[in-house]
Amino acid sequence: MSSASAAGGGQVAGRTAVFAAPSERDDQVRMRRAHAAAARNFDVEATGPEAWGWQGRTLGRRAGRWWLRLLAVPEEKRGGRLWEGTVTADAALPRSVPRPRLHHVLDWSAEGHAYRAELTEYVPLPALQAGGPVLHSDVELPxxxxxxxxxxxxxxxxxxxxxxxxxxxxxxxxxxxxxxxxxxxxxxxxxxxxxxxxxxxxxxxxxxxxxxxxxxxxxxxxxxxxxxxxxxxxxxxxxxxxxxxxxxxxxxxxxxxxxxxxxxxxxxxxxxxxxxxxxxxxxxxxxxxxxxxxxxx
The missing domain is CATH 3.90.1200 (Aminoglycoside 3'-phosphotransferase; Chain: A, domain 2)
Structure with missing residues (x-):
């Protein structure tokens, strides 16, 4: 299956996160701690609202002129299409495709989980639909x-x-x-x-x-x-x-x-x-x- 039902906590500007935080508090704490560690490694300060991805698999926040996104999976599931997607897209897509450009990537493992932190350009434009993929009212676009x-x-x-x-x-x-x-x-x-x-x-x-x-x-x-x-x-x-x-x-x-x-x-x-x-x-x-x-x- 494609990722149609598994969106990944992407950039937000003036909108709420697409998904809720993990139901288990320990998972919330673990993800926030790992996100903060990535921010320190990249020497940025994450101050924007949290944007959680599907089933708490990702956590993104604005960090100045950057967007810091953390992806976490069990160690044995490290790698694969979604894990590599942002990096391979940045390398393969023509520059004419309008998208945030990747700046840094950091991988590490801790306590049975694999983590990938991605620092990309922050897009200061709101998405056309707040809170999810379904369009709720007609959009007027040139x-x-x-x-x-x-x-x-x-x-x-x-x-x-x-x-x-x-x-x-x-x-x-x-x-x-x-x-x-x-x-x-x-x-x-x-x-x-x-x-x-x-x-x-x-x-x-x-x-x-x-x-x-x-x-x-x-x-x-x-x-x-x-x-x-x-x-x-x-x-x-x-x-x-x-x-x-x-x-x-x-x-x-x-x-x-x-x-x-x-x-x-x-x-x-x-x-x-x-x-x-x-x-x-x-x-x-x-x-x-x-x-x-x-x-x-």
């Missing part, structure tokens, strides 16, 4: 913003990588369960962001945040995911369909959008984004002609 988003995704698509953000195996296992149709063989792949939603995009000038899940994915997946997160706002959803008709109105683009819809239906089945459920089901049925099963995990 034509230039949409052109910049198209250009950013096109530039990202030129990158050659072996990182896999979405896997055929997930499609094979889950299409019948969440869409009620047989699995589709993905033949058109591209390189993309992997978690394109409104909490990862700023208003003009466009900056695309949180690249930890980037990699190979079906054509149409990124913009299909953004469209799915916009289904509660008809005008913005219609604007996306118009701006990206050259992708979404192709067979490959429709397939990529179906993958995004299936993954979000899985998230809904696990209790996430319940407000999206009827919209996802309606859009999937429009594309497939098949009623969508009741979402389950």
């Amino acid at each position: 034509d230039s913003w949409w052109a910049d988003l198209r250009a950013a995704l096109a530039a990202t698509a030129t990158v050659t990588t072996e990182r896999q953000a979405v896997r055929q195996q997930w499609v094979d296992r889950n299409f019948a369960r969440f869409l009620g149709i047989p699995a589709i063989r993905i033949t058109d792949w591209t390189t993309g962001h992997g978690d394109l939603h409104w909490a990862n995009l700023t208003a003009a000038p466009l900056v695309v945040l949180d690249w930890e899940g980037w990699g190979r994915l079906p054509v149409g997946y990124d913009i299909g995911l953004l469209h799915a997160y916009s289904l509660t706002t008809p005008s913005t959803a219609a604007r996306i369909r118009a701006e990206f008709a050259h992708i979404l109105c192709t067979p490959a683009g429709r397939t990529g959008e179906l993958v995004a819809l299936a993954q979000l239906l899985q998230v809904v089945g696990r209790g996430g984004h319940p407000e999206l459920a009827p919209h996802l089901a309606r859009r999937a049925e429009q594309l497939t002609g098949t009623p969508v099963p009741t979402p389950t995990s």
